[in-house]
Structures are given as C-alpha cells and as structure tokens.
Amino acid sequence: MTAPRRSRSRAGSTAPRATIEDVARQAGVSVATVSRALRGLPNVAASTRSRVERAAEDLRYRPDPNASRLATGQAHAIGVAVPNIGGWYFSQVLAGVEAVLAPAGFDLLVYAAAEPDDRRRFLGDALPARQRVDGLVLVDLGLPADDVGPWVDSGVCVVTIGQRTDPFPSVTVDNRSAAATAVRHLLNLGHREVALIDAGDEKRFHFAVPGLRQAGFHDALAERGLSVRPEHVETGLFTVESGRAAMDALLATSVPPTAVFAASDEMAIGAMDSARQHGLTVPHDVSIVGFDDHDMAAAWGLTTIRQPVVDIGGRGAALLLAELAAGAPTGDHAVMPTQLMVRRSTRRLG
C-alpha cells in the first residue's frame, strides 16, 4: 500500500508532518540517535543532542504516539471508567485524576458504564483496553469476581476507587463508619424515628457503596438497641429528584420520621425540598443529614459527611502511576478520611 495518504485533508491544505527520519536527515545523524537524543537517553554527545533538538524544533517535529505505542507497548494513557460522568461525585473524582495524570504526561480516556450492557461490554473483557491504555481506574464499578482473573492476566494495571476489589490497589473511604457517625449525630440529638434514603444500585454495578452506608445506618441504630421501621427505608438513585420522591414517601408514612439520613447530598437536598413542599421546616420539623459535602451543601446548610472527592481521584491516579512505574502490583490501599460537617439541617428533637 504505502502512504495511507493522511486523508481527511482540510481543503487539501494538510501540511505533511515531519517524521523522525526528516529530523535525522536535517541533523545529519541516524534515526536511532534522534530517538535517543529527543528522549533524553544517555550516550548522546551534548553537541549532537542540541543539533538534533534544533532540527526537531525547526521541523516542528512531533513523534507519532501511535508508532511509539506500537513499538514499545506503552500507551502513555490511562482509562477511567465511571457509572455516570455527569454525577457530581464522579466529576470531582475525574478532575482529581486528571490533575495528576496530565502533568505526568498521560492521556486520560473516559469511559461511561451507565448501563449494565455498557458495563458488561467494558468490564467483561479486559482485552479491548489492552493496547489502548496502560492502566485503568474503576470508579465505583465493581469487577464481578469472574472477571478479576482475566483482568489480572491481561497485564492492564487497575486500581479501584470507592470500593476494594482484591488484588487491585484501591482508594476508599470508610463508608460504613462514616454513615454510622452521621446517624449517631442524629441519635445524639434525641431522634428515634430515623429514616434512611439509600441507593440501591448494587446489582447493576456491583456497587458496594450504598450497601455500606446502609450498614452504617443500621450499626448506629443497633448500638442503641433501636431499629428502623421498614417503611422508613426508601431507595433513591443518587439524584435530587429521587431524593424528593423518597422523602415524599417517608412523609406519607403513619409515623413520619423526625430525622432522615440520605446516602448522598443530592438526595438529601431533594428531601429538603420535599419537606418544604410539604410545609415542613428543616430542621424544625425534620432533621436531615447527607453524605459527600457537595459544593452546594454549605449553601443549603446541610449537615453531612465530607469526603475529599478530588483527592480521592488524585490518589487513585497516583497509585496507578506508582504501580505502572513499579511494573508490579503494589497492593496499596488508601483509606481517605471523612468528617462530619454539622450545619443547620439538623437539630435537637423537640
């Protein structure tokens, strides 16, 4: 074939980019020397190196990443898979990941695994990722046990964020104890009719977080010998709207709760709005605590559990980079701190 004529010529103006060979010719050296010189490898005379740099500069040479990838097997790119790009938590984590990857010279590929099908297609088979990325950050996406083996064998480095999936490094928060802390806060305020708005996507995503927060909720109640009315548990979808609907349901129960723990701030805020629509005042009539410390939580006066979202992403990326550099699994597991932020949405019962 030869020259796959860089098609898609914009009105035929496509300038032919310089190759390593052009640089070699211009500098009067071999391509090997150019390669070494430009990549800062040893065994290049200083004078030669600067001559090569000069030539590369003149020709505006840019190495073709695809050729490098093909030759080295390193993509210098990492992939991040999230259930939902538009979600607040995920966007913050993504920002954190990007912030450490870009300076390290890695490209960031984003994959959304919103639907079970996407997830299946994406996670069920390690191979597609193989030459595309050097590593993968899985955010709140559990790898089904069956798929772990193939992934490990595939040679793609993975780290998980939000939940731990051995043997991969991970960065998590202690969702269970943080949730318990949130609920204890309510209990300490004298509340006994405490409701839960959780999120039930475990099935779809092998998503452990909702279950853990739910468990923390029950832990706190159990410590005091309390339990929750079945009708005081509603399931949302991590959205404002679903939180509103959940609260609507809670307020329609025979004994409405005096306090509510929502597994995310989005849902907590939906719940607050529902309360308002029902003519109730927060925290006078009902106390509400959320989880995340969303950008807008403070403006809402929402009591919540803060988690360092951006740092979580950054840490995940750093772990991945470390693993890549080590060339072997590091087995690191970072557990990031959480903090109860007491604001105006909770108050002593009565």
Next chain:
Amino acid sequence: MTAPRRSRSRAGSTAPRATIEDVARQAGVSVATVSRALRGLPNVAASTRSRVERAAEDLRYRPDPNASRLATGQAHAIGVAVPNIGGWYFSQVLAGVEAVLAPAGFDLLVYAAAEPDDRRRFLGDALPARQRVDGLVLVDLGLPADDVGPWVDSGVCVVTIGQRTDPFPSVTVDNRSAAATAVRHLLNLGHREVALIDAGDEKRFHFAVPGLRQAGFHDALAERGLSVRPEHVETGLFTVESGRAAMDALLATSVPPTAVFAASDEMAIGAMDSARQHGLTVPHDVSIVGFDDHDMAAAWGLTTIRQPVVDIGGRGAALLLAELAAGAPTGDHAVMPTQLMVRRSTRRLG
C-alpha cells in the same frame, strides 16, 4: 530489537494476545483476508468470512488499535478540552459528548485547560493532537486568532461549544438574548436597582460567554433607558463561593439592589446564601435570577435560564462525527434553545 516484550507482566502471567497473523493461520487464509473479513469489507466469500470470524472468536482476537492507527492515520478517538472538569456545566456537556461518541466507537480523551499555561500548551500547537485524535471539541475555549490557521492546516477537525470560532462548526446558545430575557423578567417585575454578578475570565480563556451575558444584561436595561450603578457589578468565578462574596459586596453598597442577575446558577445560589446570611429573604427582600438551570436550581426555587446542557454536548459530538465522515468542514452552526424558568426566587418589587 524485536518483541518489545509486553513488559509490566503481572507476576509474569501476561497472556500473549493473538495477532492478526494467528487468526490467519488458524483460519487458513492470509492476513489480508482476515483484515477484510473482520472489517466487513467486500470481496470476501461468505464461507471464508465466517471461518475467519470463527477463528478470531476462538483466539479472542482484538485488533491492536495502535497498529491500525499507524497504518490508517485514523485514531478513532476524539478529544474534548474543557476549562474545568469539575464544573457542573462542563460535566454535563462531557456526558452529552460521551453519550454520542461511545456508540459510534470513538474513544474520548479529556483534556483540562484550567490554567492559561495549560491552555497555551494545548491550544497553541495543533500538532500534538494530530495523531492522537481525529477531532477535537473545544468547550468554552476560544482559539486565539493566531492559532486558528495552524489548526485548520493541521487537518484535525474541530468543533467549538459555547462560542463560535470560524471556520469551525459550533454549538452555542444565544447567551446575550437569553441574559436579556432574564433581566427583562426582573424589570417587568418592577425592579430598577438591578445588579449583575458576572464572571470575568475572558482574558484567561478567550472565553466569550461572560461578556455575552453581561451584554444581554445591559441590553435589557438600555431598552428601558436604565443603566446600572457601577458598584452594582461584581465579578465571580462561576462558583458558589464567589457568588456569595459578590453578593456580600453588593449588599454593602449604599443603595443595595432589589434584584440580581447572576451569570450562572452556582453564583446565584451563593448569592442566595449570602442574602440569607445577611438576614434577607429571597424573594421578599431581593430577587435573584441565574443562568443554566443547574440540577439543584429547582430545589432552590431559583428562577433561571435553562440551557440544554447534555444536548449541547451531544450535538457538538454529532457535528464532529459528521465532519469526520464528510472529510470536510461542514460549516454547521447549531444554536440551541434556552428557556426562562420562573420559580420562587423572583417576585414583584414592593
């Protein structure tokens, strides 16, 4: 050299993936035929094709994208550059872009151009993008005039979102008239002391949006022969916190405004919280209108301008795909609709 031994072997378990040659051998045909068969090209006997498919399946063959890219010059990937990954607007646009790209089989590379340096490095030189992506979506990132030519020549397809930069296709909303609509709403309610919280990042990003919304604000006032007090214009950064600070300043002026137009919902919400902290009630003491229709705007009862954020991203991606397919600039410019959402944060003066 040969075999760049797919290093980073996970405990040496790295399974050697199948190449096109393996498939050819297994199917008893040549690699050329395998290539044709698997890509659905014509001139392959049906029986041959199925034999090849069988073999590929058996060997779990996955073509190496890097090799294809090198051979064809098509990356089957597109890049999206945003000023700020964690911003609500950008995360929604990103989600929209991903939703159309993924089904089309394109990888999505995300670049953050938060700092002027990043922007400069990224936009100032089209070449790095060249073999990495087939096209680029620039979200609210204006290309300095000097850089347009090189980009056009580089053969990378670009579309801009949020602002138009000829000759690239674009998707925008009419920020100026939408802002005027928002302010007219305030004026129609009898307000005369109307303040503006804008965002002044034009310099950093060649970012046209703030200026347009600002212009719309002035348009509406001018229609009524009104003008704004200089101290009634504050500049934020599209964040809740900066909106709060801006409102603090507005409320400290000698004649505090009775109404405020904020150039984004985040800032509007910060302003609402500031008003509350100052003991004021919205809309009783001050009316506030925002821009975006953020996920949480409805819960806040915030009157605002809705723009179809996800669709904007989707449309941008679609335009890019069309341009790629056409192999030539399409010159399409989509102007998406906006809508005034009247809620509880605005009311008649008095």
Next chain:
DNA sequence: ATGAAAGCGCTAACAT
C-alpha cells in the same frame, strides 16, 4: 475472491 509484500513511524538490539 485471495495472497504477497510494502509500508505506517517509531524503538531497541546489536554492531562499530
């Protein structure tokens, strides 16, 4: 309808 073979632009042995 199929195959042989020449690249695509790099990197990395292996000389020298």
Next chain:
DNA sequence: ATGTTAGCGCTTTCAT
C-alpha cells in the same frame, strides 16, 4: 557515541 536494521501489528496496493 553513533549507525544498521529488524521488528511492533496492522492496512492496502497490486497481482493472481
């Protein structure tokens, strides 16, 4: 310190 050269795994022209 530098050059030669054989790949990396595909695609595509040109024969057949």
